[in-house]
Amino acid sequence: MTAPLRVGLIGAGWMGHVHAQSWAANAPRGEITAVFDTSDDRARALVDARTNGRARVYKDLGGLLADAEIDAVDICLPHHLHADAIVRAASAGKHALCEKPICLTFEELRAIRRAVDDAGITFMTAHNNLFALPLIEARRMLGDGTLGRVMHIRSNEVGRNSGMRQRRSPVAHLPAAEATYAWRLDPVRMGGAELLDTGYHGAYRLLGLAASASGDFEDRPIEVVAMLGNYYMEELRPGEDTASVLVRFASGVQGVLVTSWAFGDVAPAWQFEVAGHLGSLAGNVTRLVHAAHGWSSPAERVWQTAHSETYTREVTHFLDVLREDAAPLASWQHAARTLQLIRAAYRSAEERRIIPIPEDPATL
Ligand SMILES: NC(=O)c1ccc[n+]([C@@H]2O[C@H](COP(=O)([O-])OP(=O)(O)OC[C@H]3O[C@@H](n4cnc5c(N)ncnc54)[C@H](O)[C@@H]3O)[C@@H](O)[C@H]2O)c1
Incomplete structure (x- = not known):
C-alpha cells in the first residue's frame, strides 16, 4: 500500500x-x-x-x-x-x-x-462545489449529449449571510485571533466582496457546466455584463452583497450567475439549471431533475448526501490526481478563468458596459 x-x-x-x-x-x-x-x-x-x-x-x-x-x-x-x-x-x-x-x-x-x-x-x-453528486451527474449527461445542443446555463449561489451580520464564528470554541469575518470587511485582503467570495463558487460551477456541454470544443466566456448592489450587508459598502452576471460563451451558450448574501434563509430550489434543444436539467446539493421535451413528467434522482461531503470528495480527488494521475477538475486553468470572469464582472459594473474577455485567462 x-x-x-x-x-x-x-x-x-x-x-x-x-x-x-x-x-x-x-x-x-x-x-x-x-x-x-x-x-x-x-x-x-x-x-x-x-x-x-x-x-x-x-x-x-x-x-x-x-x-x-x-x-x-x-x-x-x-x-x-x-x-x-x-x-x-x-x-x-x-x-x-x-x-x-x-x-x-x-x-x-x-x-x-x-x-x-x-x-x-x-x-x-x-472548488468543492464541483464535487456535488447531482452536478457530477449533470456534467456526465451534458457530455453524453442528453440535452442536445445547450443554449442556456444558470448558476445560483444565494443565501442570507446572517452569520457575518451578527459576527458569529462559524467554528465553535475557536481560540481568539482575528475573526473569520474581519478580513472579509477589508477590501484589500478580501480582494472584492460577495461576488469574489461566495460568487466564486457559482462562477466556477457555471464554467464547469459550460465545459461539459461543449464536448471537445474548449468553451470559454467571451463577453460579460454585470450589475452589483448592496441590500443587506451595510458593513460591506461600497462592496456588493448581490450580483447578477450575464455571460456569453464562445459556443454561443448564454450563462447567468446570480449570487447574494442578502436573499432569504430558505435555500433556493436549484443551484443550476440548463436548457438544451432536447430538454432541460436542474439540480442542487441532493437532487437532479431531467425533463426531455415531450415527457409528461420529469425524471428525478435523489442522493443521500450533504454539502459537507463536497469537501471530503475534493480531498479524495486531490489524492486521486496525485496518486492515480486523475485529470484535475479544479486546475490552474479552471481557477484562472473563474477569476477572469469575476474581474470582468466587476469591471462591467464599474464601467457600465459589456466587457470582452481575452483568450489568455491571465489577462483582461
Ligand atoms: N469552500 C468554501 O465553502 C469556503 C467557505 C469559507 C471560506 N473559504 C475560503 O477559505 C479561506 C479561509 O477562510 P476562513 O473563513 O477559513 O478564514 P478564517 O479567518 O476563519 O481563517 C483564516 C486563518 O488564517 C490565519 N492567518 C491569518 N494570516 C495568516 C498568516 N499570514 N499566516 C498563517 N495564518 C494566518 C488566521 O489566524 C485564521 O486562523 C478563504 O480563502 C475563504 O474564501 C471557503
Whole structure:
C-alpha cells in the first residue's frame, strides 16, 4: 500500500477545520502531519481537535515548508495570502491544494503558473462545489449529449449571510485571533466582496457546466455584463452583497450567475439549471431533475448526501490526481478563468458596459 500523503495545513480557522475533517475522512490515504497559523493557539487547538494531538505545530511558514516530511500543503488563508503561499510551497517542492479564490490579480495568476510549472508540482484549487453528486451527474449527461445542443446555463449561489451580520464564528470554541469575518470587511485582503467570495463558487460551477456541454470544443466566456448592489450587508459598502452576471460563451451558450448574501434563509430550489434543444436539467446539493421535451413528467434522482461531503470528495480527488494521475477538475486553468470572469464582472459594473474577455485567462 502507498504511504499516506503527509500534509501541512496552513491556516487553522474556519476552513482549516473543515479541511482537517476532510483529511481525516480520507485516512489512511492522507493525513495532516503539521499545522501553521499566525495564532499558535488556533494551530494547537486544531491539532488537538482534528489530529489527536499528533501533528507538529510550526511558528512560521518557512519552518513548515522546510519540513522534508511533508509532501503537500493545504492552504486555508485569507485571500490576499494565497498567491505567496502557493508560490513558496511550489518552490519548496510541495504539492498544493489552495482554497478559493486562487489569488486576487492576474500578475499573481502568472506567478503561480510559473512556480507550479518550474517546480513540476501538482496544484489544485479547492472548488468543492464541483464535487456535488447531482452536478457530477449533470456534467456526465451534458457530455453524453442528453440535452442536445445547450443554449442556456444558470448558476445560483444565494443565501442570507446572517452569520457575518451578527459576527458569529462559524467554528465553535475557536481560540481568539482575528475573526473569520474581519478580513472579509477589508477590501484589500478580501480582494472584492460577495461576488469574489461566495460568487466564486457559482462562477466556477457555471464554467464547469459550460465545459461539459461543449464536448471537445474548449468553451470559454467571451463577453460579460454585470450589475452589483448592496441590500443587506451595510458593513460591506461600497462592496456588493448581490450580483447578477450575464455571460456569453464562445459556443454561443448564454450563462447567468446570480449570487447574494442578502436573499432569504430558505435555500433556493436549484443551484443550476440548463436548457438544451432536447430538454432541460436542474439540480442542487441532493437532487437532479431531467425533463426531455415531450415527457409528461420529469425524471428525478435523489442522493443521500450533504454539502459537507463536497469537501471530503475534493480531498479524495486531490489524492486521486496525485496518486492515480486523475485529470484535475479544479486546475490552474479552471481557477484562472473563474477569476477572469469575476474581474470582468466587476469591471462591467464599474464601467457600465459589456466587457470582452481575452483568450489568455491571465489577462483582461
Ligand atoms: N469552500 C468554501 O465553502 C469556503 C467557505 C469559507 C471560506 N473559504 C475560503 O477559505 C479561506 C479561509 O477562510 P476562513 O473563513 O477559513 O478564514 P478564517 O479567518 O476563519 O481563517 C483564516 C486563518 O488564517 C490565519 N492567518 C491569518 N494570516 C495568516 C498568516 N499570514 N499566516 C498563517 N495564518 C494566518 C488566521 O489566524 C485564521 O486562523 C478563504 O480563502 C475563504 O474564501 C471557503
